[in-house]
Each structure stands twice: as C-alpha cells, then as structure tokens.
Amino acid sequence: MPNLIVLGIRGIPARHGGFETFAEKLSLYLIGRGWTVTIYCQEDGCGEITESEWQGIRRIHIPVSRGGAAGTVIFDWKAARHALRQKGLFLTLGYNTAIFNLMQRIKGQINVFNMDGIEWRRDKWGPIAKSWFWMNERAGCWIGNHLVADHPKIKDHLATRIRSHKITMIPYGGDEITNANSSLLTPYGVEQGKFSVIIARPEPENSFLEMVRAFSRTTRNHKLVVLGNFTPNSNPFHRKVMEAASAEVIFPGAIYETTVVEALRYYSRFYLHGHRVGGTNPSLVEAMGAGCAVIAHDNHFNRWVAGPDAAYFKDESVCDQLFDQLLTDDAAVAQMKANSRARFQERFTWDQVLREYEELLNNWYPTK
CATH class of the missing domain: 3.40.50.2000 (Glycogen Phosphorylase B;)
Structure with missing residues (x-):
C-alpha cells in the first residue's frame, strides 16, 4: 500500500x-x-x-x-x-x-x-x-x-x-457551487446581485487600495463587500484602504464559515481579484467555480486562470471605468458568469x- x-x-x-x-x-x-x-x-x-x-x-x-x-x-x-x-x-x-x-x-x-x-x-x-x-x-x-x-x-x-x-x-x-443559502446574506445588509465582493489578504500587492478607491469615486447604488482581517489601528495600509472607502463599502472582517463565503460569491454581481503576484490563486478558482463575473488585475497570472472573457484593469482609472460600464450591463455580466463556469470546468475541477x-x-x- x-x-x-x-x-x-x-x-x-x-x-x-x-x-x-x-x-x-x-x-x-x-x-x-x-x-x-x-x-x-x-x-x-x-x-x-x-x-x-x-x-x-x-x-x-x-x-x-x-x-x-x-x-x-x-x-x-x-x-x-x-x-x-x-x-x-x-x-x-x-x-x-x-x-x-x-x-x-x-x-x-x-x-x-x-x-x-x-x-x-x-x-x-x-x-x-x-x-x-x-x-x-x-x-x-x-x-x-x-x-x-x-x-x-x-x-x-x-x-x-x-x-x-x-x-x-x-x-x-475548486468545488463548483451551483446553489447557496441566500439568507446568509442578511447579516451583511446586502441583496442578491446588488453587491460585489473582494476576498483576499489585505496586502498592497493585492490591489486593495486601487479597487476600493475606484469603486468609491462616485455613488454606485451598489455595495462592495471587502473580506479580510483589517487592523487599522496597527496597520497603516489597512487604515489607508478603509479611509478611502465610501459609505457603500462594507468591511465585515475575515469570514471563515464556508457556507457564508459561498453565498457571498454565488450571489455577488462581481468578484474583484487584485492579485499581482502568484500563480493559480485559490480564491480566483473558487470564484469561478461559483460562477462569478470576474474583474481582475491585468497580468499573465490572472489572464491564464480567468481566461479572455473576464474584465481586466491595469490601474485604478480602468477599474473605475469597468464599474461604470458593467454595473448597468446585465447581458455582459450574464455572459461573464457563464464564461467563468466554462473555464472552471475546463481546467480547475x-x-x-x-x-x-x-x-x-x-x-x-x-x-x-
């Protein structure tokens, strides 16, 4: 054996x-x-x-x-x-x-x-x-x-x-998620399809500041849920990110309950992925398995994983433009979600x- x-x-x-x-x-x-x-x-x-x-x-x-x-x-x-x-x-x-x-x-x-x-x-x-x-x-x-x-x-x-x-x-x-408990969204004050999510360690190379600033440039009538262990009293970068956030950005802290994270992914409009360093990131794969529409930092790591049909940003300005374009384009978002599932099933099960x-x-x- x-x-x-x-x-x-x-x-x-x-x-x-x-x-x-x-x-x-x-x-x-x-x-x-x-x-x-x-x-x-x-x-x-x-x-x-x-x-x-x-x-x-x-x-x-x-x-x-x-x-x-x-x-x-x-x-x-x-x-x-x-x-x-x-x-x-x-x-x-x-x-x-x-x-x-x-x-x-x-x-x-x-x-x-x-x-x-x-x-x-x-x-x-x-x-x-x-x-x-x-x-x-x-x-x-x-x-x-x-x-x-x-x-x-x-x-x-x-x-x-x-x-x-x-x-x-x-x-x-990753696991494919085809259903989730929508009642788990209630404690966070968000509704299906009316929020987007970031799930990552809050480090500079994960583009937290750029994504939060881009989202917060204007009123979106949309929520951004930022998961992560933020300690603004002891970490200057965390404090800078939270100070840049508009009232539509929610910081619930780190969430380890799998069913809650699955619900946040599954019912989000977008999954934002700002990683600039690394290979096949688990959080991105899991988001694709949940059928998320992906907005990712534009680099060769993310492009190979998420494929050509995700949306990509090089900087804060482009990220802002993507929010402007895609928050009101339901057909484009539906296609992005379908493409994420197809790419996941092709290579990441x-x-x-x-x-x-x-x-x-x-x-x-x-x-x-």
Missing part, C-alpha cells in the same frame, strides 16, 4: 489557507484510491509529539511554543527532522523552508515539491525575508526530486532555475486536478 507523507502545511482539517484545503482534498482522494497518508500538524504549546487519526489520515502533531512566522519555521524544522524516520513518498507544499529538506535528500528520501508562487517578490516582505525566500526557492529547485508548478508562468519562472523536464504544471482546484496529482505521485513512488 503506497504511503504519502505531507510536509509544509499547518495541518488538517483545513483552517488556514489554500494549501491546507488542497492537502485535505488530496489526502481523502488518495485514501479512497488505496493509499495511506500522513500529515504533519502544527500545534500551539509545549510537550511531546503525538499522533491521531482524522477520517483515515494519520496526523503527527508537533507542539511549538512560538507564534507567527518564527513558530512556523521551528515547526518545519522539527517536522523535517521527524520525517527522516518515515517511509514512503514525500510531498512538500511550499518552499519557504526548503533548506531543511536537505536532510531528506541526503538520506535518499524522494520528495516532490509544490513550489507555490514567487514569494520573494511580494511587497509585504522586507529585505531579510525576501532574501530568505529567494534562497529557499533556489534550494527547493535543487533539493526536490521533482517540482509542481500551479501555473504555466510559474513553470516558466522555475525553468530559469532548473531544467523544465523536472517540472510538472498542475493548477489548483478537483476531479481533474487530483487525478493528475495521483498520476505524478505514482510515477515518483520509491520502488525500494
């Missing part, structure tokens, strides 16, 4: 982000296909390493007393050391601490890396963090036996580091993505 060991995430069930959701989906899929799966999970506190089982998945719990990024680095170090005693095929999600996986390479363990996005290009990191990520991207390319890129442009980028035959492109996946991963993992499974 083949065994997969997953490193690089904070654990399952998924609570933190796209990689955790992917790990959960892949693990349950592989168990149904006759695999066993082990996942390392980060826990707060001190004490001994423990094990548990969740829906047939073996979980190894590693307690870490530090919080934040430092705690994650410590967890990755402890997980990489503990993994030296495991047998099977390894899948490491992200390269942020890839240098630690050198131990596995030396021991001869086979490790497939999903290289995620180009983390060292993100505006939010200072020089030291950018240098760390740049170094670990290089390390992951060399240490990993094989690499997964989640976007053709990420594969092109990695091919400047390593030969392209060592890289397989498999995008992120979990069935397709997980089959491609299983094929790749079978090809790399150690024979000894």
Whole structure:
C-alpha cells in the first residue's frame, strides 16, 4: 500500500489557507484510491509529539511554543527532522523552508515539491525575508526530486532555475457551487446581485487600495463587500484602504464559515481579484467555480486562470471605468458568469486536478 507523507502545511482539517484545503482534498482522494497518508500538524504549546487519526489520515502533531512566522519555521524544522524516520513518498507544499529538506535528500528520501508562487517578490516582505525566500526557492529547485508548478508562468519562472523536464504544471482546484443559502446574506445588509465582493489578504500587492478607491469615486447604488482581517489601528495600509472607502463599502472582517463565503460569491454581481503576484490563486478558482463575473488585475497570472472573457484593469482609472460600464450591463455580466463556469470546468475541477496529482505521485513512488 503506497504511503504519502505531507510536509509544509499547518495541518488538517483545513483552517488556514489554500494549501491546507488542497492537502485535505488530496489526502481523502488518495485514501479512497488505496493509499495511506500522513500529515504533519502544527500545534500551539509545549510537550511531546503525538499522533491521531482524522477520517483515515494519520496526523503527527508537533507542539511549538512560538507564534507567527518564527513558530512556523521551528515547526518545519522539527517536522523535517521527524520525517527522516518515515517511509514512503514525500510531498512538500511550499518552499519557504526548503533548506531543511536537505536532510531528506541526503538520506535518499524522494520528495516532490509544490513550489507555490514567487514569494520573494511580494511587497509585504522586507529585505531579510525576501532574501530568505529567494534562497529557499533556489534550494527547493535543487533539493526536490521533482517540482509542481500551479501555473504555466510559474513553470516558466522555475525553468530559469532548473531544467523544465523536472517540472510538472498542475493548477489548483475548486468545488463548483451551483446553489447557496441566500439568507446568509442578511447579516451583511446586502441583496442578491446588488453587491460585489473582494476576498483576499489585505496586502498592497493585492490591489486593495486601487479597487476600493475606484469603486468609491462616485455613488454606485451598489455595495462592495471587502473580506479580510483589517487592523487599522496597527496597520497603516489597512487604515489607508478603509479611509478611502465610501459609505457603500462594507468591511465585515475575515469570514471563515464556508457556507457564508459561498453565498457571498454565488450571489455577488462581481468578484474583484487584485492579485499581482502568484500563480493559480485559490480564491480566483473558487470564484469561478461559483460562477462569478470576474474583474481582475491585468497580468499573465490572472489572464491564464480567468481566461479572455473576464474584465481586466491595469490601474485604478480602468477599474473605475469597468464599474461604470458593467454595473448597468446585465447581458455582459450574464455572459461573464457563464464564461467563468466554462473555464472552471475546463481546467480547475478537483476531479481533474487530483487525478493528475495521483498520476505524478505514482510515477515518483520509491520502488525500494
């Protein structure tokens, strides 16, 4: 029975982000296909390493007393050391601490890396963090036996580091949403089709300020719901975004209830996607799976994912123009929604993505 060991995430069930959701989906899929799966999970506190089982998945719990990024680095170090005693095929999600996986390479363990996005290009990191990520991207390319890129442009980028035959492109996946509970909109004071939504981490490279400013230039008779963990008292960028917002912009905070997020996507007029850095972004894929009409920042990452029929903006002025044009054009919006579903079904369903991963993992499974 083949065994997969997953490193690089904070654990399952998924609570933190796209990689955790992917790990959960892949693990349950592989168990149904006759695999066993082990996942390392980060826990707060001190004490001994423990094990548990969740829906047939073996979980190894590693307690870490530090919080934040430092705690994650410590967890990755402890997980990489503990993994030296495991047998099977390894899948490491992200390269942020890839240098630690050198131990596995030396021991001869086979490790497939999903290289995620180009983390060292993100505006939010200072020089030291950018240098760390740049170094670990290089390390992951060399240490990993094989690499997964989640976007053709990420594969092109990695091919400047390593030969392209060592890289397989498999995008992120999503669930198709064909219905949602409209009553879940009530607490936010919005009605079906009379609001648009932004769902992302409120970082400068995600174009929050540009999108909020563009929407707020005039009265729209429309709401903009901006999901995210805003802390204006301690974060100057968050404060700047909120100060730029008109009375029609709603900041409900971060929402983690899946059914609520699905309803906000499904009943929105537009999903706004301002990401400028990265590959196949999970939030964009999930929006397409909900049939959202997409307005996205114009770059080669977003254009490949959302396709030629989404609406794109290069700057705040163009974003403003798109609101002016599309808020009253029901026929165009209906076509954009249909095109999103078609593009999603073409390339981003979990069935397709997980089959491609299983094929790749079978090809790399150690024979000894």
